[in-house]
Amino acid sequence: MQNTNVAYDSKVEGEIIVTQADAVINWIRKHSVWPMPMGLACCAIELMAAGASRFDISRFGMEVMRFSPRQADCMIVSGTVTYKMAEVIRRIYEQMAEPKWVVAMGACASTGGMYRSYATLQGVDRIIPVDVYVSGCPPRPEALLDAMIKLQDKIGRERSVKNLTARNAKPAKADNLALAGAGKES
Amino acid sequence: MAESEFAQLKERFDYLSERQSADHLAVNCPANKLVEFCGALRDDLGYDLLVDVTAVDWDAQSPRFTGIYHLFSTTKHEYLRIAADCEDDIKPSLPSLCGVFAAANWHERETYDLMGIHYDGHPDLRRILMWDEYPYHPLRKDFPLAGIEVPLPADDVAEATGVTVLPAPMMGGPFVSSADGPMSQTEPSARDESWTEQEEKPTD
Numbered sequence: 001m002q003n004t005n006v007a008y009d010s011k012v013e014g015e016i017i018v019t020q021a022d023a024v025i026n027w028i029r030k031h032s033v034w035p036m037p038m039g040l041a042c043c044a045i046e047l048m049a050a051g052a053s054r055f056d057i058s059r060f061g062m063e064v065m066r067f068s069p070r071q072a073d074c075m076i077v078s079g080t081v082t083y084k085m086a087e088v089i090r091r092i093y094e095q096m097a098e099p100k101w102v103v104a105m106g107a108c109a110s111t112g113g114m115y116r117s118y119a120t121l122q123g124v125d126r127i128i129p130v131d132v133y134v135s136g137c138p139p140r141p142e143a144l145l146d147a148m149i150k151l152q153d154k155i156g157r158e159r160s161v162k163n164l165t166a167r168n169a170k171p172a173k174a175d176n177l178a179l180a181g182a183g184k185e186s
Numbered sequence: 187m188a189e190s191e192f193a194q195l196k197e198r199f200d201y202l203s204e205r206q207s208a209d210h211l212a213v214n215c216p217a218n219k220l221v222e223f224c225g226a227l228r229d230d231l232g233y234d235l236l237v238d239v240t241a242v243d244w245d246a247q248s249p250r251f252t253g254i255y256h257l258f259s260t261t262k263h264e265y266l267r268i269a270a271d272c273e274d275d276i277k278p279s280l281p282s283l284c285g286v287f288a289a290a291n292w293h294e295r296e297t298y299d300l301m302g303i304h305y306d307g308h309p310d311l312r313r314i315l316m317w318d319e320y321p322y323h324p325l326r327k328d329f330p331l332a333g334i335e336v337p338l339p340a341d342d343v344a345e346a347t348g349v350t351v352l353p354a355p356m357m358g359g360p361f362v363s364s365a366d367g368p369m370s371q372t373e374p375s376a377r378d379e380s381w382t383e384q385e386e387k388p389t390d
Contacts, residue, residue, distance in 0.1 A: 083351050084317050087340035090347070114361040114374045116354040118324050118333025119316070127347050 025160035029073075029099065030152040033062035036072030036096065038089060040079025043106040043138040047078045050141035060148060069095040074151065075128075076144075080108040081121040093128045099162075101155070103147055104130045107137045199223055205269055212267035217253075217280050220270050224255070224286045233257040233266055236283065239293035241301040242269075245327040251278040251303055272303060282308040300325035332356050357382045 035057075037047055050057050057063050066072040069092045081089060093102070104124050107113030110133045112122035124130060131154060134147040191211055192204050201219050205212035215223050227233040238256040249271040257266045272278035282305035283290035294305040295314040302323030305311055312318060317339040322329055332353040338344035358376035365372075381387035 084315075084339060086338065086349070087343050090340070090343045112354060116356050116359045116361060117331060118322075118329070118351075118354065120354065121349075122352070122354055126349050127343065 022160045026156045026158065029160070030155040031061040032064075033074045033101075033148070033152070033155075034064045034066050034072045035062055035074045035076050035103075035148075036067070036069055036092070037065050038075050038077045038079075038092065040077070040081060040085065041106075041108060043078035043109070046138045046141055047076060047105065047144060050144045055141040055145060057145065057148070060145065060152070062148060069093070070097060072096055073099060074101045074103065076103045076105055077109040077124045077128075077130075078105040078138075080113065080115055081124045082119050083121055084119075086121050086124075086127050089124065090127045099160075101131045101151055102128055103132045103134065103144075103151060105134045105144060105147070106139055107135065110135070113137060199226070205267070207267060210265040210267055212269065214269050214271075217270045217273065220253075220255075220268070221281050221283065221286060223268070224257070224283055227257060227266065228286055232259040232261045235260055236287035236289045236293070237265070239283070239290055239297055241297050241303050243301060243325070243327045248275055249273065250275040251301065253280045253297070253303060255283070277304065278302065279304040279306055281306050282311075284308055299323070302326060331360055355383045 037044065039047060049055055051063065051065060062074070069075070073096060075089075075093055075096065077089065093100070102124070104110045108115060108120070109124045110130075112120050114137070116122075121127070132147045132151045134143050136143050139147075192202075192213065195213065196202055196204075199215075199219070201216050202223075203214045205214050224233075235258040236255065237258045238254070240254045242252045242254060244250050244252065251272040253270045253272065255268040255270075257268065258264070259266075270280055272280060278301075280303055282294055284294065284305075284307070291309070292314060294308055295310070295312060297303055298305060298308075298311055299313040299315050300323055313320065316324065319339060321336060322334060324333070330353065332355070333351065335353060336351045338347075338349055338351060344350065356376075358379045358381050360377060361374040362377055363372045363374040378387070
């Protein structure tokens with residue numbers, strides 16, 4: 001006979017659910033991502049569209065866009081990053097509380113895009129570690145939603161205390177260089 | 187029509203000379219008469235709006251830099267272009283128009299930032315687009331589009347990340363889009379895709 005009790009059975013287990021700490025913590029985290037819109041260029045318009053009623057990012061539990069980095073845990077870098085702005089982005093990233101994630105939205109934030117020039121940082125992953133890259137110039141809101149779902153998957157798969165052990169244990173310099181290098185290769 | 191208009195200007199301002207132009211009336215004005223001329227244009231001839239301040243780098247020629255001013259008359263609905271050569275090719279300078287048009291302030295800062303023209307009498311001549319310590323003027327002809335390696339503006343960020351301002355990979359660029367054709371075929375692309383930074387341009 002096929003076992004249909006795939007999850008919690010109150011008759012057997014009482015009022016107890018047995019699971020792993022990582023599963024619970026990540027489940028909570030991935031369904032309450034608080035993005036910080038780092039809108040720098042035209043991608044920010046698509047980011048706004050993703051938050052508006054037609055595409056409605058709140059269907060995925062991440063509609064609470066916070067304009068203060070201290071209240072956000074996912075920076076969406078949407079737009080062209082100039083060298084003059086790089087410092088600002090780095091500082092805002094450092095102000096975000098752990099655990100935190102970064103989405104590089106669009107060609108410019110990912111690689112510098114069509115701006116091969118003296119003023120443009122060639123990919124935001126040179127200064128902060130990026131979790132998800134979104135292609136497009138600018139990406140459609142669906143592409144951003146897809147990236148955010150991918151980020152949720154990624155959050156679901158990581159060790160929940162990774163941020164405490166990995167990022168803060170090492171000196172900032174070596175850590176960020178390694179992360180930036182890894183981002184370039186993939 | 188433009189000819190008679192220039193004759194009228196020339197009658198009053200004898201230091202002017204006519205400049206070749208594809209559209210609106212354009213005149214050459216000596217740099218030392220620029221403030222006086224623009225003041226008269228604003229007060230007496232109705233050119234009350236300063237639209238643009240820019241400059242041209244003629245590269246190997248001398249005078250190397252020419253300051254360009256676009257004025258518009260909101261009563262006559264006409265444009266006027268004024269060009270003034272900079273005497274010095276090494277440290278080019280022009281008189282500031284901030285006293286005549288308040289709009290000149292940021293325009294002149296931009297032209298100073300990107301072309302390196304010093305505006306004498308400007309109240310606050312700082313860079314406006316690039317950061318203050320940036321050592322070059324990027325729109326000059328001798329400056330490569332990809333850029334030149336310099337330190338990042340913020341020391342602590344540079345130290346934490348090991349990042350410097352690097353020349354951008356051109357990959358056969360500059361990236362341009364053709365002006366005509368359907369939009370699906372006018373995406374910006376490298377002009378010459380036969381070479382990249384890794385693979386040199388084939389020579390035969």
